[in-house]
Amino acid sequence: KKTEIAAVANKGEVVTYAISEHIEFAGVHSGDATIQFPPQKLYVETVRRIKKIAREIASALEISGPFNIQFLAKDNDIKVIECNLRASRSFPFVSKVLKLNFIELATRVMLGEAVEKPNKSEFELDYVGIKASQFSFSRLQKADPVLGVDMASTGEVGCIGDDYYEAVLKAMLSVGMRIPKKNILISSGGTESKGEMLEACKMLQNKGFLVYATDGSPHFLGE
Structure with missing residues (x-):
């Protein structure tokens, strides 16, 4: 499984974070992957380790502002793929689902303003968000629709449902897929x-x- 954390730190201390889970297996570019938030199938221990590693990286790099870390998770074994000291496209998505503006917090940190840790947790939400990619394969002659490590999407949608299945179905319909008739x-x-x-x-x-x-x-x- 591929998972990621979008977070804001202040002088190396994590102020807020959001852990999301990719639906596809690892090997698909994160810009093309379908992402679920809050994660639905991660072990509690995996989440604990992701938070611990993120805190250690933020502290070691003395991060002030937004950052994004991508992980490979198999059982409870975690490997860091990359850490980006910038906002990712997960930021607006998790901000809307969590109803907490990550970019506003990151901006205030970078301006040197005092920022309190928000009292919100993704694990208390009673709905699920799905971020799905929009592709333009049907408009391009001889385009290879098989996804890989190079990004191919040309847009994305964010959908919310009462459960994982409702959110995925909404997202797939939103990017132009149709429910087959027979x-x-x-x-x-x-x-x-x-x-x-x-x-x-x-x-x-x-x-x-x-x-x-x-x-x-x-x-x-x-x-």
Whole structure:
């Protein structure tokens, strides 16, 4: 999993932070990834370690202002990918979801004004935010729609839902995807991914959808 923290520090001390979680596996550029905030599937210990590492980096670099750190997380093993001493595009997104203006706080810090730590936590929110990317593949001839480490998105949307699924569905519809009426193609990857798709495929079939699939998937689903 790829996770990130958007934070504001004052003379090396973290004033406020927001931890978000990428839906896609690591390897997709963060500018193209679908991001959920608050995180829905992170272990408590992972969150604790992310906060600890962020505090240590902020202190070591004596950061005053905005910063963004990206992590790789597998089980509870955390690796830092990069630390950027600037605002990321997660800043406006988490600010809106948390209803706390990160940029205003960062600006006041950089101007030398006294800033108190806000008494707000992402883990008390009763809704979920999704930031999804907008792509223009359909407008470009011979464009390769497979995502990788180079950024390909041309815009993004932020959506809020009562739960993860509602927020994702709103976001996907907002960037131009349509809900299929009768047929759907599944390309699911390895055995583990096929297993994760199983319940979804059963639901689609029960709803009357005709499910098409690539290579090994029809045999797996049939079994």
